[in-house]
Amino acid sequence: MKQLKTFWLTPFTHVVPADYEDWFEKLAKEGWHPVKVGQWSSIAMRFAKAEPKTYRYVADMQALPKKDYRPTWEEFGWEYVGQMASMHVWRKQYTDVRPESFTDSASRQDRNRRFIFAVSVSFVLFLAAAIGFGAALFMGWFDNVPDGRIQGILITALMLAASAGLGLVILRIRKNIDK
Amino acid sequence: MDINKARKRYIPMSETMLLILFSLSSIRHGYGIMQHVKELTKNRIELGAGTVYQSLGKLESDGLIRTVREEQRKKLYLITPLGKQILQEETQRLNEICGYLEVVK
Numbered sequence: 409m410k411q412l413k414t415f416w417l418t419p420f421t422h423v424v425p426a427d428y429e430d431w432f433e434k435l436a437k438e439g440w441h442p443v444k445v446g447q448w449s450s451i452a453m454r455f456a457k458a459e460p461k462t463y464r465y466v467a468d469m470q471a472l473p474k475k476d477y478r479p480t481w482e483e484f485g486w487e488y489v490g491q492m493a494s495m496h497v498w499r500k501q502y503t504d505v506r507p508e509s510f511t512d513s514a515s516r517q518d519r520n521r522r523f524i525f526a527v528s529v530s531f532v533l534f535l536a537a538a539i540g541f542g543a544a545l546f547m548g549w550f551d552n553v554p555d556g557r558i559q560g561i562l563i564t565a566l567m568l569a570a571s572a573g574l575g576l577v578i579l580r581i582r583k584n585i586d587k
Numbered sequence: 588m589d590i591n592k593a594r595k596r597y598i599p600m601s602e603t604m605l606l607i608l609f610s611l612s613s614i615r616h617g618y619g620i621m622q623h624v625k626e627l628t629k630n631r632i633e634l635g636a637g638t639v640y641q642s643l644g645k646l647e648s649d650g651l652i653r654t655v656r657e658e659q660r661k662k663l664y665l666i667t668p669l670g671k672q673i674l675q676e677e678t679q680r681l682n683e684i685c686g687y688l689e690v691v692k
Contacts, residue, residue, distance in 0.1 A: 466637065468637055474644070474662075475660065476617070476640075476657075476660060476661060476662045477640060479659075479660040479661055480616075480617040480618070480636055480639065480640045480661070481636040481637075481640070483616075483617065483618040483636075483661070484617075484618060484621070484635070484636035484639075486636055498636075507635075508635050509635040509636045509637035509638070510635055510637040510638050511603070511632075511633065511634055511635035511637075511638045512601060512602070512603045512638055514601050514603065514604075515603070515635075515637060515638040515641055515642065518641055519637060519641070
């Protein structure tokens with residue numbers, strides 16, 4: 409029977425793209441390979457135990473890839489693993505030199521900036537929600553509901569915490585912009 | 588994109604972008620560009636898929652290259668007159684610098 413393991417919230421625990429790639433590669437060397445990378449994999453990702461392999465994994469953020477996106481990568485010898493939202497995961501097996509897909513600093517930084525942009529969208533939404541709920545709380549809109557103020561405070565705090573967390577993610581990726 | 592905007596954005600140019608643009612003096616697709624640049628630089632530079640794909644996207648959206656046709660899901664590109672002008676100006680700039688640095692040899 410196949411040995412299976414589930415990892416939770418992995419893109420949120422490995423926010424720097426290069427660190428996420430390292431994590432996939434470390435698991436592959438131990439014989440753990442993703443069963444599937446799909447839309448819900450950012451929440452729970454299942455891995456199956458098999459033969460250890462030396463893979464180079466690459467995470468690429470492409471919100472609107474053109475139709476030659478996959479053919480181009482595949483022609484370069486990359487295997488498409490799957491997609492979580494706009495994040496595409498690729499891998500290539502190797503023996504000697506670890507292959508690169510972003511082979512100069514400018515394209516590496518561009519890749520990382522696309523990740524920052526994707527996170528920034530969520531950051532702005534959560535911040536806007538925090539401001540909205542905070543304003544509603546201040547204007548007494550929660551007062552008519554039982555325990556309304558407490559609920560309002562909790563929701564506002566939650567939105568603020570989420571936006572703060574995403575802000576930290578952005579700073580972390582910026583700090584490693586050329587990784 | 589007009590020439591002044593293109594100059595601002597592309598001059599000075601990174602080595603990668605310069606070689607990709609130069610390579611598209613002939614019709615090529617992404618992998619063909621990689622092979623041409625690898626041969627040209629005697630294996631010193633081997634462009635990656637991600638680098639090539641995003642560079643081509645930038646160059647095409649800024650009008651320095653255009654899609655000529657598609658073959659088997661692959662797009663073939665060629666430099667445009669704007670791209671040729673930018674390439675020429677960047678080459679002149681680099682030749683000028685090489686002139687200054689003659690003494691280093």
